[in-house]
Amino acid sequence: MAEKITIGELHLSGCTGCLVTLADNYEGLFKLLDDYADLVYALTLVDVRHVPEMDVCLVEGSCCLNDKISVEELKEAREKSKVLVAYGGCAAYGNITRFARGGQWNQPGHEAYVPISEVVDVDLYIPSCPPCPQQVRNVAVMAYLLLKGNDEQKNLATAYLTPLMQLAQRGNEACGCDLMYDVINQGLCMGCGTCAGTCPVRAVTMEYGKPNVNRDLCIKCGACYSQCPRSWFNFDVMNNYEGIMDAIKGAMQ
Amino acid sequence: MDVLGNYKSVISARSTDKDITKQSQDGGIITTLFAYALEEGIIDGAIVAGPSEEPWKPEPVVATTKAELLAAAGTRYTISPNLYLIKEATRSYGLDRVGIVGTPCQMQAVRKAQLYPIGMRDVDDKIALALGIFCMENLSYQALEAIVEDHCNQKMESVKKMDIGKGKFTVYTERGAVSQMPLKLIHKYVQPGCNVCLDYVANLADISSGSVGSPDGWSTVFVRSMKGNAVWDGAIAAGCFETKPMDQVKPGLDLVTKLATEKITKNQKNVDARKTFGLKADGTPKGLRNPYETP
Numbered sequence: 001m002a003e004k005i006t007i008g009e010l011h012l013s014g015c016t017g018c019l020v021t022l023a024d025n026y027e028g029l030f031k032l033l034d035d036y037a038d039l040v041y042a043l044t045l046v047d048v049r050h051v052p053e054m055d056v057c058l059v060e061g062s063c064c065l066n067d068k069i070s071v072e073e074l075k076e077a078r079e080k081s082k083v084l085v086a087y088g089g090c091a092a093y094g095n096i097t098r099f100a101r102g103g104q105w106n107q108p109g110h111e112a113y114v115p116i117s118e119v120v121d122v123d124l125y126i127p128s129c130p131p132c133p134q135q136v137r138n139v140a141v142m143a144y145l146l147l148k149g150n151d152e153q154k155n156l157a158t159a160y161l162t163p164l165m166q167l168a169q170r171g172n173e174a175c176g177c178d179l180m181y182d183v184i185n186q187g188l189c190m191g192c193g194t195c196a197g198t199c200p201v202r203a204v205t206m207e208y209g210k211p212n213v214n215r216d217l218c219i220k221c222g223a224c225y226s227q228c229p230r231s232w233f234n235f236d237v238m239n240n241y242e243g244i245m246d247a248i249k250g251a252m253q
Numbered sequence: 254m255d256v257l258g259n260y261k262s263v264i265s266a267r268s269t270d271k272d273i274t275k276q277s278q279d280g281g282i283i284t285t286l287f288a289y290a291l292e293e294g295i296i297d298g299a300i301v302a303g304p305s306e307e308p309w310k311p312e313p314v315v316a317t318t319k320a321e322l323l324a325a326a327g328t329r330y331t332i333s334p335n336l337y338l339i340k341e342a343t344r345s346y347g348l349d350r351v352g353i354v355g356t357p358c359q360m361q362a363v364r365k366a367q368l369y370p371i372g373m374r375d376v377d378d379k380i381a382l383a384l385g386i387f388c389m390e391n392l393s394y395q396a397l398e399a400i401v402e403d404h405c406n407q408k409m410e411s412v413k414k415m416d417i418g419k420g421k422f423t424v425y426t427e428r429g430a431v432s433q434m435p436l437k438l439i440h441k442y443v444q445p446g447c448n449v450c451l452d453y454v455a456n457l458a459d460i461s462s463g464s465v466g467s468p469d470g471w472s473t474v475f476v477r478s479m480k481g482n483a484v485w486d487g488a489i490a491a492g493c494f495e496t497k498p499m500d501q502v503k504p505g506l507d508l509v510t511k512l513a514t515e516k517i518t519k520n521q522k523n524v525d526a527r528k529t530f531g532l533k534a535d536g537t538p539k540g541l542r543n544p545y546e547t548p
Contacts, residue, residue, distance in 0.1 A: 193334025
């Protein structure tokens with residue numbers, strides 16, 4: 001086995017659901033840590049007090065601009081990591097923290113919460129609230145192949161990770177409205193039902209073959225749009241779905 | 254990739270189950286495969302296009318019995334958003350092995366949900382059998398109403414069967430009337446999202462099926478994945494289907510290839526045309542979003 005990559009989790013203004021999601025891989029997490037990645041930084045899981053150097057930094061939570069430590073740690077994580085990942089809806093899009101306006105105990109002065117890309121450059125997004133254990137697992141395996149694999153594995157990992165990197169370029173605003181703006185308004189929706197099936201808060205229903213978003217329920221996590229087969233669909237990866245799924249399954253055994 | 258996608262074999266087939274062929278659109282392939290997979294424990298349930306409160310408006314349901322499968326048999330020419338239930342099937346329905354049927358775009362959605370399970374927790378390894386149906390284009394429910402009620406002059410609730418073939422959209426009513434309209438007139442009703450679709454025969458399904466290429470009452474079947482192959486071999490061994498080699502039936506595989514090529518060529522042109530759809534101030538073209546390039 002080639003040497004492992006190093007992964008850390010920086011916890012900003014999030015609920016720890018993203019970190020728990022990593023652990024929700026159960027024995028898969030042990031396999032990841034045994035063979036592919038050393039966890040070098042994470043709340044409660046690793047006894048390291050200060051942001052270390054790492055290959056991949058998963059950032060959970062949005063960044064509170066009024067909290068000096070959050071801003072400093074985020075910038076330090078950017079400086080010290082090769083790949084910075086907005087891990088989960090809050091880091092990528094603000095998610096539920098988009099609704100914060102300050103006045104809450106015990107930090108009533110904390111009112112400005114932004115997606116981390118307002119403060120630092122972000123390489124890759126893993127949207128949704130919570131994110132999905134299998135998605136962060138796939139990204140971890142692909143990051144390992146990208147950094148430690150042979151040429152063929154590097155190409156596969158690059159192809160796989162590209163759309164998630166493009167998501168990071170697309171912007172840091174997400175909402176169920178994206179289904180209107182970037183899918184239906186663009187003449188691309190065919191009514192498959194994926195958005196409604198994926199929404200973690202059931203804000204999306206299918207009415208006469210098209211999604212209908214209850215915007216009072218939407219938490220702005222970005223899951224519906226990024227899961228939609230018409231937000232992006234990369235044939236080079238998808239046509240090889242059987243091989244890639246077998247490879248990931250094989251890597252986890 | 255070829256317009257017909259990767260496949261291990263292609264066969265013309267018909268179900269041997271008379272209960273199913275009485276209800277099915279053509280050869281009863283999908284219903285029979287799910288019934289077999291349920292019986293054998295390959296799946297715990299299947300997401301299918303079940304009946305709803307409105308006539309001919311499908312609603313996704315999780316079928317766990319043959320009776321529920323039969324209630325969903327046959328083609329409805331408007332989409333059933335089956336992906337709506339893909340996560341729910343593994344949760345409140347508690348299925349560990351999920352079957353799902355869908356159009357080519359829905360098979361794409363299934364594979365994306367498995368490879369990039371962004372909001373699809375614990376779904377990826379529970380898709381036990383994904384069956385695809387051939388699809389040229391689809392209609393909204395309101396469009397289907399316009400076709401049946403305005404063009405064919407039949408009430409939705411009186412219709413027994415709808416069918417597309419030989420250049421016609423045909424409606425058969427319970428009382429024996431047959432109304433037709435030329436397929437050409439349907440194009441204005443096609444939902445816009447179908448115009449950028451680059452898949453005709455559900456290339457990403459485990460097994461895909463449709464009437465095109467086979468004689469009346471039979472279906473053309475592509476067996477594609479390892480999983481699909483195992484299920485198909487089992488179903489054949491269990492006597493679920495009569496089969497004929499594809500090169501011995503009319504009109505044969507050439508027609509499938511021809512229609513697939515036509516659809517994909519036409520829609521690739523649509524995708525390309527979106528790149529130069531508008532106009533920038535400097536006189537250069539302004540494009541619409543291209544889902545095959547970037548989110």
